[in-house]
Amino acid sequence: RRGMSYLVTGGCGFIGSHLVDALVARGDRVRVVDDLSTGHRENLAPGVELLEGDVGDRALLREAMEGVAGCFHLAAIASVERGVREWCETHRVNLSATIAVFDEAARIGGLPVVYASSAAVYGSNADLPLVESAVTRPLSAYGADKLGCELHARVAGVVHGIPTLGLRFFNVYGPRQDPKSPYSGVISVFCDRMLRGLPLDIYGDGRQTRDFVFVTDVQMALLAAMDAASTDAHVLNVCTGQATNVLHLAETLGEIFGVSPATRHLLPRAGEIRHSLGSPIGARRTLDLPSPRSLGDGLREVVNWL
Ligand code: NAD
Structure with a gap:
């Protein structure tokens, strides 16, 4: 899988830019789609192609997916508070644009997509540590939209043959x-x-x-997830336990x-x-990750x- 081209949406953001660094370091070519709403151009390693614009823009997505081996979809309005104030707009970015990513991946034919979900899908479920099969009870538009992404990933797999893997990030921290x-x-x-x-x-x-999970552990989970993506549309916690x-x-x-x-x-x-606590066992098993x-x-x- 080295020396391939990948698309990273939201690649100028906190998590996305760390992923871009790791891809570049192992010799992959990277293209980024980002509207720079919360991300920064300066976060991008030299030589990375940036297509500045909205991830829901179909023409831009089509151009961005040209010739890539897979898509990491991280662009989102990653703020629960903004989901309260701008319910429809955050829905458009957090769910509709994700469906657009799957739809374009289907148009190309079977392009694998690894996407960011969130611990917010568990919402009020207090049955800790949370395992992936736990009941989802989102408490926010943000969590509901992330759960929607997971449901549409199933559609992407079953109906359109798109391999996916969704990562439910817990509280990520790190430089940037x-x-x-x-x-x-x-x-x-x-x-x-x-x-x-x-x-x-x-x-x-x-x-x-x-x-709290350190961003380089998230970076490693993302890289491994691309190889583990399948039409079964699995989701995995990214956490420490x-x-x-x-x-x-x-x-x-x-x-x-x-x-x-x-x-x-x-x-x-x-x-x-x-309290929020995830079980890392599923991801450790599937993605063969080192200790966090x-x-x-x-x-x-x-x-x-x-
Ligand atoms: P971030 O805000 O730093 O990154 C998001 C990136 O997406 C930014 O660069 C932003 O400019 C871009 N973006 C936003 N809207 C866009 C649009 N309409 N078109 C194109 N680009 C757009 O946030 P992050 O913490 O790096 O989050 C990355 C992903 O991980 C998101 O999907 C987020 O929901 C998810 N996540 C993060 C955490 C966490 O603890 N940081 C936890 C759970 C899930």
């Missing part, structure tokens, strides 16, 4: 995650505030937990920075899930990058 975005993950926000000597905002008691609470996160960052962080407790956020990066090691890399 934008701390200035109000929708960014708690890790990038905390690191930025520590660096600037500002207090860390903790919503509620800080004992809510998340399954380790729960970390927000207080522990603040403490670990304090150790890395060598100062104990000042914290501010705010009211709990309405509608926030208390520890939180301490991952955090040190983020801090070094800042």
Whole structure:
């Protein structure tokens, strides 16, 4: 599979740009479709072709898929909050454009598509750790649209013969995650505030937990997923199976920075899930992944990058 051409939608974004780096490093040619709404051109390695525009634009998609061996579809409006305010527009990007990607892959004939789903498909299911066969109960337009992507991936496989694999990312963190975005993950926000000597905002008691997965582990899962894509339209969790609470996160960052962080407790956020934890067993088995990066090691890399 080396020396092939791949399309990465959303390749200028946080996760997409790390994937592009890995493809380039192993000698593949990469084309990116991105509208630069949250991504940055500077994230792209030199020599990567950027087609700037909307992933739902059929003519652009057609041009982008010309001559590629597979498509990694990561472009999305990755913000639950924007889904509240702009329900229809986020639906167009997060689900309709994904169907457009499958449809164009079908027009070419059997082009494999690896796409980003999310732990948000599980929503209020509290049966932890979450396994892929667990009931899906999305609590947001974002989660509902990601679940829609998975359902249409089944259609892509059964009706159109498109091999796919959907990856349900849990809380991804790492270098290039934008701390200035109000929708960014708690890790990038905390690191930025520590660096600037500002207090860390903790919503509620800080004992809510998340399954934080380092971006290079996500990168490896994406690469392996392209080889494992099939018309069975499987979905896999991309997570560590380790729960970390927000207080522990603040403490670990304090150790890395060598100062104990000042914290501010705010009211709990309405509608926030208390605990999120995935089972990594399915992905480890199917994708033959190494043990994930520890939180301490991952955090040190983020801090070094800042
Ligand atoms: P990101 O915002 O950094 O990346 C998304 C990219 O898509 C950006 O470069 C953006 O400019 C581009 N984009 C957005 N709308 C577009 C459009 N209409 N046309 C073309 N390009 C468009 O976010 P990310 O964290 O890198 O997320 C990548 C994928 O992973 C998304 O599908 C997201 O839903 C999913 N995901 C991320 C996480 C996480 O923790 N970061 C968790 C679960 C799922």
